[in-house]
Amino acid sequence: DTAVSQTPKYLVTQMGNDKSIKCEQNLGHDTMYWYKQDSKKFLKIMFSYNNKELIINETVPNRFSPKSPDKAHLNLHINSLELGDSAVYFCASSQIGDRGPSYEQYFGPGTRLTVT
Amino acid sequence: DQQVKQNSPSLSVQEGRISILNCDYTNSMFDYFLWYKKYPAEGPTFLISISSIKDKNEDGRFTVFLNKSAKHLSLHIVPSQPGDSAVYFCAAYVDYKLSFGAGTTVTVRA
Numbered sequence: 001d002t003a004v005s006q007t008p009k010y011l012v013t014q015m016g017n018d019k020s021i022k023c024e025q026n027l028g029h030d031t032m033y034w035y036k037q038d039s040k041k042f043l044k045i046m047f048s049y050n051n052k053e054l055i056i057n058e059t060v061p062n063r064f065s066p067k068s069p070d071k072a073h074l075n076l077h078i079n080s081l082e083l084g085d086s087a088v089y090f091c092a093s094s095q096i097g098d099r100g101p102s103y104e105q106y107f108g109p110g111t112r113l114t115v116t
Numbered sequence: 117d118q119q120v121k122q123n124s125p126s127l128s129v130q131e132g133r134i135s136i137l138n139c140d141y142t143n144s145m146f147d148y149f150l151w152y153k154k155y156p157a158e159g160p161t162f163l164i165s166i167s168s169i170k171d172k173n174e175d176g177r178f179t180v181f182l183n184k185s186a187k188h189l190s191l192h193i194v195p196s197q198p199g200d201s202a203v204y205f206c207a208a209y210v211d212y213k214l215s216f217g218a219g220t221t222v223t224v225r226a
Contacts, residue, residue, distance in 0.1 A: 004159070031212070042118070043160070043205065043216040056213060090159055096212065103148040103209035107159030 004108040023091030032074035122217035139206030146208040
């Protein structure tokens with residue numbers, strides 16, 4: 001009964017390919033996030049959606065495009081993959097508003113992307 | 117530009133003793149500060165938080181201290197247990213965003 005799930009867990013692909021990572025949460029949260037953990041182990045926010053609306057869009061190449069079909073899902077599409085995109089990508093969710101502390105984010109297990 | 121820094125990449129402590137993890141930040145606008153714990157191949161899990169208007173928060177074996185004037189916070193784990201061996205991330209929150217430190221790997225020795 002996973003709260004935040006991501007698929008796939010591992011993804012190995014070649015430069016230039018297009019790939020997607022899926023994320024689903026069953027916590028009833030209204031806000032979802034994508035983070036990237038780079039080789040230096042820093043977790044950095046990439047995007048955030050609140051009720052399917054983009055609220056955070058950090059300085060990320062436009063090859064990265066998030067898509068939120070509904071509140072429970074936030075997918076990440078990456079076009080023309082580059083070697084530097086190799087990292088672990090984490091999805092997270094939280095509740096903004098009266099129902100809970102928005103700063104408390106729940107993370108998925110991560111997707112390790114390797115670009116060769 | 118890292119706004120949250122954890123200067124100790126690793127910490128080794130004997131079981132039963134105190135673990136002290138430190139974190140420094142630069143942005144005085146942060147509303148909340150959090151500690152996350154991460155095991156290998158898993159996502160970070162929320163451990164404890166503190167509001168910027170408090171100076172201490174305690175939850176069982178975990179206590180977080182905040183010194184706003186020094187822009188410094190610490191996490192105390194007492195007593196340390198083998199299951200506490202993990203990577204601990206300090207994070208700070210403002211405007212719906214969490215900024216993370218690089219993490220401190222804690223190893224609890226039997």
